[in-house]
Amino acid sequence: MENIASYISTHQQRFIDELIELLKIPSVSADPAYAEDVLNTAEAVRAALQQAGCDHTEICETPGYPIVYGEKIIDTNLPTVLVYGHYDVQPPDPVDLWDSPPFEPVIKKTELHPEGAIFARGACDDKGQMYMHVKALEYMIANHALPCNVKFMIEGEEEVGSESLGWFLERNREKLANDVILISDTGMISKDTPSITTGLRGLSYVEVEVTGPNRDLHSGLYGGAVANPINILSKMIAQLQDENNHITIPGFYDKVQELSRAERDEMAKAPFSLEGYKKALDIEDVYGEAGFVTNERNSIRPTLDVNGIWGGYTGEGAKTVIPGKAYAKISMRLVPDQNWEEITQLFKSHFEAIAPKGVRVKVKPHHGGFPYVTPIDSDGYRAASKAYEQTFGKTPIPQRSGGSIPIVSLFEKELKSKTILMGFGLDSDAIHSPNEHYGVWNYLKGIETIPYFYKYFTEIKQG
């Protein structure tokens, strides 16, 4: 593999141009208006896998958006790596906060990225990180350096809960059989501090509707006499957390794994600057559950956040109205061993229970996923660790992430294999935000590191 660096420098412009073409397709899975673009992206990914050297690729239909499959089987006696990624992206809004159009990728230099970063929705999450694997495969095949079998499974519904994935796994256990699952859909601590995500939070996402009067009312004639759905929704949301920011849903914490002092001290060793954190977000202070520090609040503790709220008159000027309805989208991040289906039910029962008589409440479960932790003594983790040592000259730090990739626990259940999360993104990449970007350096470094994972994983397995 000694020639990989030179192979990348020879082809890097093309690697970047190919990714930019993929980023131009607005594959927003949450909004039906983009349905055709999502399908076009699937085809583009299939073609890229074919061109990279897969000897079989296909678009697999599902009840939702299709899953792109590709494989290169060199010897059935050798181990098999299954690469997972997603070609759909988050909605771009609020679009007016983007410095350049979300689906017209541009490369700009930033303080963190003197080599330039690609600005576009999906640049990092997950088109950019997924495409690193396609280019790593191209290198390995072109240079006869592929040491084992590889399969790709790239889905189009990750940002809306991967609803068809379980359906697909159940029906394709044979086809997807593998020794390890490899995903790049997470981040690392910093460009010079590689890390591997070993823990993920689960998710329960619900939408609530509070209905008061059967029509919008004049707030003068009715104000003070009937329950205002917005005031009530606000009160109900406020009641979900107490003054210590503990979540008040009965039973919510029952299955939460409390980490030992020793484990928390270990976590505390990861480099972190609270001042830098506050400065980067332009906030005077952090805010969260009493008794835990920032890096614990966003990784080993469950949370409850309102992701969207709306009701009444939100246009220009003033309208003195009591609206008939108010709505909110609420998500809870979960930790081992919370069960997202149980939590969704607990939320529903509690939210309905605290509604005053003057309103009616509907809770609509959206989607969810289980939390996950990867053992750092597994073959996959050790192979990944050695790969980073090779290209970063440093041993990566195992890190629990606050994010959720619900499908990781689904894989373990359906395919009985462990997942390794080799993420090359940075917190500053602004995924899910305006001006999402991905460093050119990170992109190429990922392409360089991935082949070593294949090498070491095969060696350990052949051991």
Add this chain to the structure above:
Amino acid sequence: MENIASYISTHQQRFIDELIELLKIPSVSADPAYAEDVLNTAEAVRAALQQAGCDHTEICETPGYPIVYGEKIIDTNLPTVLVYGHYDVQPPDPVDLWDSPPFEPVIKKTELHPEGAIFARGACDDKGQMYMHVKALEYMIANHALPCNVKFMIEGEEEVGSESLGWFLERNREKLANDVILISDTGMISKDTPSITTGLRGLSYVEVEVTGPNRDLHSGLYGGAVANPINILSKMIAQLQDENNHITIPGFYDKVQELSRAERDEMAKAPFSLEGYKKALDIEDVYGEAGFVTNERNSIRPTLDVNGIWGGYTGEGAKTVIPGKAYAKISMRLVPDQNWEEITQLFKSHFEAIAPKGVRVKVKPHHGGFPYVTPIDSDGYRAASKAYEQTFGKTPIPQRSGGSIPIVSLFEKELKSKTILMGFGLDSDAIHSPNEHYGVWNYLKGIETIPYFYKYFTEIKQG
């Protein structure tokens, strides 16, 4: 005036057709997109006044939308009635809840209105009620039955706080000099229970903005670690009222006039069915300040209602985001002797004070008005009462309304005259709501009753 009923039946189709033409113009003052329509409505009203028999009409420019002025002076020794109304309307949204387009008026029969009701934005508030006065003037002039002088002042900013009206009054005290101000922009108890509004609530309307991080954040990576502006806004709104629905803003109740038990008993005599009220709104129970009944909560007590709230992702599907900002429009209805400017300031200081360190808060005062009470022994009230007796065969009930017409107190201050609120609308007219309508019976009854007010007011004044 014995011929007024026959005059109306002869001309009623034209009276209705003329109003329908006026309702077709979408004069939404809150939304700049309708600016030209608002101006066209002003011109249509001016033309109608001219045609009704004013010997002078004009469009008076202001810093905002113009005020339409018209007058018929028959003898400067006779009393002068100043009619006030507004030609602007509330925004129609949510448009999808209308059964027919808000600016394409249709007449439909309803249970309450077997004679039919005109469905359109502004049908009752206030184009329909204002136009009754134009047609009443037409009758009086055509039939040589105008007993005194009359002036019209019809504005175009009532739904957005009448911001230019004070400016106009200060500069036209002479021109607007009058003995009584007559307004139809309120309702009556029912078709067979005439009532005159003697009290109005004041208003303080503000918009709040809560800012957290400097950009939208991924709720997985940051959830639990930073203040979520929506959660915080909800908590802050919830804190504005305690468990008895008392408003918690320090000093808020200091100037509230508490009514005596006797006065409250008097109020309790007005016909009211709690069951019918709940049924009409399809609510299981009413909701409001402890210690007061519905008809007190919506008239003699101050309130705080959120009229609109928005933040985060409100589109299709799910987006796991912590938004950078969340917003709400909040209005407080005030009662004698609360001062809206003081209350706005108290709200601002309190709202800023309860904001946690993790967010920044902005409070933007929108507009406001003072509460008002009309003495029932005034000449104007007595004349109005006799007018209702003539056409309804019943003495009207004096009633305090929960609504606000901030300009009434402004008139007293600038023009030193009392205002009489002869409203012919019904609670069921759905003003400020989808499917606003105005009964044809109410419209014609208003046209019939108004000339008697002129007759009796002049007689009382002439002693």
